[in-house]
Amino acid sequence: MIQVIQGDITKLAVDAIVNAANSSLLGGGGVDGAIHRAAGPELVFECRMLHGCQTGDAKLTHGYNLPARYVIHAVGPVWRGGHNHESELLASCYRRALEIATERGLTSIAFPNISTGIYGFPKEKACPIAVETVQKFLEEQQTSVSDIRFVCFDEENYRLYREKVAESH
Ligand code: ADP
Numbered sequence: 001m002i003q004v005i006q007g008d009i010t011k012l013a014v015d016a017i018v019n020a021a022n023s024s025l026l027g028g029g030g031v032d033g034a035i036h037r038a039a040g041p042e043l044v045f046e047c048r049m050l051h052g053c054q055t056g057d058a059k060l061t062h063g064y065n066l067p068a069r070y071v072i073h074a075v076g077p078v079w080r081g082g083h084n085h086e087s088e089l090l091a092s093c094y095r096r097a098l099e100i101a102t103e104r105g106l107t108s109i110a111f112p113n114i115s116t117g118i119y120g121f122p123k124e125k126a127c128p129i130a131v132e133t134v135q136k137f138l139e140e141q142q143t144s145v146s147d148i149r150f151v152c153f154d155e156e157n158y159r160l161y162r163e164k165v166a167e168s169h
């Protein structure tokens with residue numbers, strides 16, 4: 001049900017890939033830039049109509065030229081030392097993405113390591129928040145989602161996620 005893989009999230013043919021977006025939803029660097037490049041210019045047109053998104057929340061668009069049907073744009077917190085609700089806001093991103101996928105009846109969803117790039121969230125703190133939030137959601141909620149992939153781009157996240165998911169089996 002939960003898989004850890006290493007690679008480029010824009011290549012995955014799942015129902016939805018999650019984007020680590022910024023609150024404007026108008027594109028940025030990192031995984032956001034890669035998703036917009038691969039999806040094509042129609043994605044930013046749809047994003048413009050959404051009028052941004054609050055930190056900790058998420059919004060859905062179509063996937064356009066991506067192999068994924070939908071993109072769920074989640075806005076992670078910028079790390080400001082850990083006393084500014086960063087952990088709760090990060091957990092909220094994962095939960096909101098799963099709620100939106102559930103509302104749409106989606107089955108497969110792929111997450112990047114939200115906030116651990118440009119936003120500076122320490123990877124060893126973000127990983128257990130991501131994994132435990134997803135596991136709790138699966139335990140507590142009725143959901144159509146049965147295939148969850150954590151897509152790690154860098155070696156450190158890949159190692160952290162493999163260890164975390166393995167220890168909870
Ligand atoms: P944030 O601003 O939320 O930190 P980033 O895009 O800078 O977002 O980084 C989030 C994570 O996405 C980082 O771990 C980064 O290595 C990873 N990443 C960057 N490009 C890709 C990609 N094409 N596929 C999957 N993950 C990616």
